[in-house]
Amino acid sequence: MATIGMKELAKQLNLSTATISKALRDSYDISEETKQRVLKLAKKLNYIPNAHASSLRAKKSKTLAMVIPEVADSYFAQSINGVEAVAQAAGFHVLVYLTHEQYEKEKSILKELLNGRVDGVLISVTSQSKDVSHINELKDAGIPIVFFDRVFENIGNGEVITDDFNAAYLLTQHLINQHCKSIAFLSFSNSLSINMLRLNGYKSALQDNGFNMEKKNLLACLNQEDENKVLIEKHLHRKNRPDGIIASVEKLITPLYLACQAAKLSIPEDIKIAAFSNLANAAILAPPITTITQPAFEMGKTAASLLIKAIKGQTIDADEQKIVLPSKLEIRKSSSGASF
Amino acid sequence: MATIGMKELAKQLNLSTATISKALRDSYDISEETKQRVLKLAKKLNYIPNAHASSLRAKKSKTLAMVIPEVADSYFAQSINGVEAVAQAAGFHVLVYLTHEQYEKEKSILKELLNGRVDGVLISVTSQSKDVSHINELKDAGIPIVFFDRVFENIGNGEVITDDFNAAYLLTQHLINQHCKSIAFLSFSNSLSINMLRLNGYKSALQDNGFNMEKKNLLACLNQEDENKVLIEKHLHRKNRPDGIIASVEKLITPLYLACQAAKLSIPEDIKIAAFSNLANAAILAPPITTITQPAFEMGKTAASLLIKAIKGQTIDADEQKIVLPSKLEIRKSSSGASF
DNA sequence: TATATTTACTTAATCGTTTACGTAAATACC
DNA sequence: GGTATTTACGTAAACGATTAAGTAAATATA
Numbered sequence: 001m002a003t004i005g006m007k008e009l010a011k012q013l014n015l016s017t018a019t020i021s022k023a024l025r026d027s028y029d030i031s032e033e034t035k036q037r038v039l040k041l042a043k044k045l046n047y048i049p050n051a052h053a054s055s056l057r058a059k060k061s062k063t064l065a066m067v068i069p070e071v072a073d074s075y076f077a078q079s080i081n082g083v084e085a086v087a088q089a090a091g092f093h094v095l096v097y098l099t100h101e102q103y104e105k106e107k108s109i110l111k112e113l114l115n116g117r118v119d120g121v122l123i124s125v126t127s128q129s130k131d132v133s134h135i136n137e138l139k140d141a142g143i144p145i146v147f148f149d150r151v152f153e154n155i156g157n158g159e160v161i162t163d164d165f166n167a168a169y170l171l172t173q174h175l176i177n178q179h180c181k182s183i184a185f186l187s188f189s190n191s192l193s194i195n196m197l198r199l200n201g202y203k204s205a206l207q208d209n210g211f212n213m214e215k216k217n218l219l220a221c222l223n224q225e226d227e228n229k230v231l232i233e234k235h236l237h238r239k240n241r242p243d244g245i246i247a248s249v250e251k252l253i254t255p256l257y258l259a260c261q262a263a264k265l266s267i268p269e270d271i272k273i274a275a276f277s278n279l280a281n282a283a284i285l286a287p288p289i290t291t292i293t294q295p296a297f298e299m300g301k302t303a304a305s306l307l308i309k310a311i312k313g314q315t316i317d318a319d320e321q322k323i324v325l326p327s328k329l330e331i332r333k334s335s336s337g338a339s340f
Numbered sequence: 341m342a343t344i345g346m347k348e349l350a351k352q353l354n355l356s357t358a359t360i361s362k363a364l365r366d367s368y369d370i371s372e373e374t375k376q377r378v379l380k381l382a383k384k385l386n387y388i389p390n391a392h393a394s395s396l397r398a399k400k401s402k403t404l405a406m407v408i409p410e411v412a413d414s415y416f417a418q419s420i421n422g423v424e425a426v427a428q429a430a431g432f433h434v435l436v437y438l439t440h441e442q443y444e445k446e447k448s449i450l451k452e453l454l455n456g457r458v459d460g461v462l463i464s465v466t467s468q469s470k471d472v473s474h475i476n477e478l479k480d481a482g483i484p485i486v487f488f489d490r491v492f493e494n495i496g497n498g499e500v501i502t503d504d505f506n507a508a509y510l511l512t513q514h515l516i517n518q519h520c521k522s523i524a525f526l527s528f529s530n531s532l533s534i535n536m537l538r539l540n541g542y543k544s545a546l547q548d549n550g551f552n553m554e555k556k557n558l559l560a561c562l563n564q565e566d567e568n569k570v571l572i573e574k575h576l577h578r579k580n581r582p583d584g585i586i587a588s589v590e591k592l593i594t595p596l597y598l599a600c601q602a603a604k605l606s607i608p609e610d611i612k613i614a615a616f617s618n619l620a621n622a623a624i625l626a627p628p629i630t631t632i633t634q635p636a637f638e639m640g641k642t643a644a645s646l647l648i649k650a651i652k653g654q655t656i657d658a659d660e661q662k663i664v665l666p667s668k669l670e671i672r673k674s675s676s677g678a679s680f
Numbered sequence: 681t682a683t684a685t686t687t688a689c690t691t692a693a694t695c696g697t698t699t700a701c702g703t704a705a706a707t708a709c710c
Numbered sequence: 711g712g713t714a715t716t717t718a719c720g721t722a723a724a725c726g727a728t729t730a731a732g733t734a735a736a737t738a739t740a
Contacts, residue, residue, distance in 0.1 A: 018698080022698085030718070095433050096406075116391060283598065285625055396696065
């Protein structure tokens with residue numbers, strides 16, 4: 001079946017394509033009667049405008065890119081939902097790109113977006129990103145960019161984050177309140193601002209409570225679940241093993257639990273645990289895990305809204321440029337012994 | 341910064357845009373020397389071809405759509421990774437659309453894809469989809485479509501599924517082997533082929549073991565986690581409550597566990613549980629849950645490969661049109677009492 | 681040497697939509 | 711009744727890349 005375009009509509013109605021176009025866009029200089037005729041036939045023939053032709057002409061694609069490390073994490077899965085909700089409502093299409101935590105991939109993906117494919121970019125940078133030249137290239141090309149969760153500060157049109165410092169502080173304070181004396185911090189990447197914030201919140205809470213931050217309690221994990229389990233287990237077999245652990249990212253929870261099992265430490269009696277996580281099933285783990293939950297869906301929605309605002313050329317007030325959404329501490333058995 | 345196109349390259353090199361285009365595409369009728377000059381300048385000026393212009397002209401967009409119910413589920417999250425991997429390798433872009441389990445949305449999304457925006461569509465249909473006219477419209481427009489996981493049979497260019505019947509049979513047989521006498525089946529949608537297959541596998545196993553399938557053991561769940569917990573809990577308070585439960589989809593696990601807790605039934609002593617799930621943390625639930633795990637990543641990869649093959653016009657052999665990937669039964673404590 | 685072929689380009693049309701500009705007819709205005 | 715304005719449409723150029731067809735010069739062939 002040949003797809004029908006404006007030319008076909010024009011022919012059938014004895015009009016020019018210009019008139020068709022204007023009628024469809026409800027231009028004031030087309031008579032009401034003609035508009036109706038066009039609309040009717042368009043509907044009857046199931047006319048769908050060619051997206052590429054429109055985009056080419058208008059230099060607008062009604063499409064935005066979402067560039068994220070991966071979708072394995074509950075956080076990103078949920079944030080896609082938020083982005084999609086806002087985008088769909090505003091008539092935008094969403095291209096999803098995964099960087100797999102590789103800076104080079106992030107760079108090449110953004111490069112491909114330079115020439116009109118998208119009207120704007122939402123990004124959560126990889127754990128290896130340091131250089132920002134690829135971001136600046138986008139800006140120079142006039143493509144708005146909004147960061148969410150993992151951000152570079154002050155170079156995008158907007159940033160949507162959670163209060164990571166406070167969250168980590170709270171979590172650490174909570175463990176201290178539960179009588180932990182030596183709290184380990186499992187991190188995933190040091191270059192990531194988000195990780196630094198969480199780490200600093202942790203350090204700050206220790207300090208405020210008169211504890212020394214011990215280097216041996218900082219454990220840098222890798223991308224492989226199996227390796228991490230071994231790594232953590234080793235840590236648990238040290239003679240001055242920690243009595244509290246904070247997992248700064250969700251993906252470390254499973255290896256952490258498995259390591260505790262392997263080391264025959266019971267949670268929370270022998271060791272207390274808490275994590276940053278958006279797991280839907282945090283409450284049914286053995287034991288239920290205390291978490292900081294990020295408003296992933298909301299963050300996706302907010303970031304997309306900001307981006308679309310920027311795309312439309314609306315001014316973004318200073319207080320809107322950086323939006324901090326509150327995360328939530330959910331205390332469960334893994335850290336408190338309470339039977340939630 | 342004005343984006344540079346072929347016109348700019350042409351001007352700087354005193355050539356026509358035709359020559360530029362051919363040089364970049366390595367046409368045989370451009371001299372080697374000119375090609376080098378063009379390539380060099382293109383690199384220097386950071387030339388990126390305009391995607392819409394190319395797509396319009398070539399009637400190819402190098403883009404595919406992935407239409408799925410939602411990303412909340414681990415299954416879809418993982419399958420996106422698979423799709424993205426194959427697409428990226430083949431130079432394709434991926435548009436993600438969520439239907440939120442609404443048939444009308446699925447319909448309107450597909451309609452928008454009719455006119456060239458994408459070269460092909462990957463879809464996992466909503467639980468409410470019955471009518472296939474929107475699928476046929478795509479086919480009529482010459483856009484290949486590949487189903488994965490939740491399929492309509494024999495109308496797409498390909499289908500990628502798991503052996504749902506067998507998996508459910510296996511799972512049911514396993515519970516029977518563990519001495520369950522009354523096994524409930526929690527389902528999510530009846531119209532979905534995937535659900536029918538799982539249900540039939542369950543029924544078949546019951547039959548083969550001389551059990552009667554009891555209607556009261558079929559529990560149709562809804563989209564709300566809270567409601568489902570209540571629904572299941574009621575079921576557990578019946579006097580002839582089941583002593584085994586199969587959750588046919590992952591999202592029912594949390595409400596199911598919570599319902600068991602609320603009903604003060606301990607797993608697996610009082611009741612045995614198993615589920616279809618791709619949860620990364622199945623092993624650390626309280627207790628670890630026996631699962632059928634689908635090869636989500638592989639399914640995404642396979643479906644994308646099939647689709648790209650169809651897009652390229654390569655023939656898809658009959659034995660390739662329907663691909664069944666094996667899922668995996670992982671027995672854990674929730675159903676066996678063994679301490680995995 | 682005259683003709684045929686090859687080489688290396690250019691010209692111009694095309695993809696489908698949009699829009700600045702032009703225009704003929706209808707209507708309004710003085 | 712003659713000019714000005716409005717109405718309702720058409721013409722044609724543009725968006726940027728691609729390609730069929732054309733062409734001039736260089737080279738090969740007889």
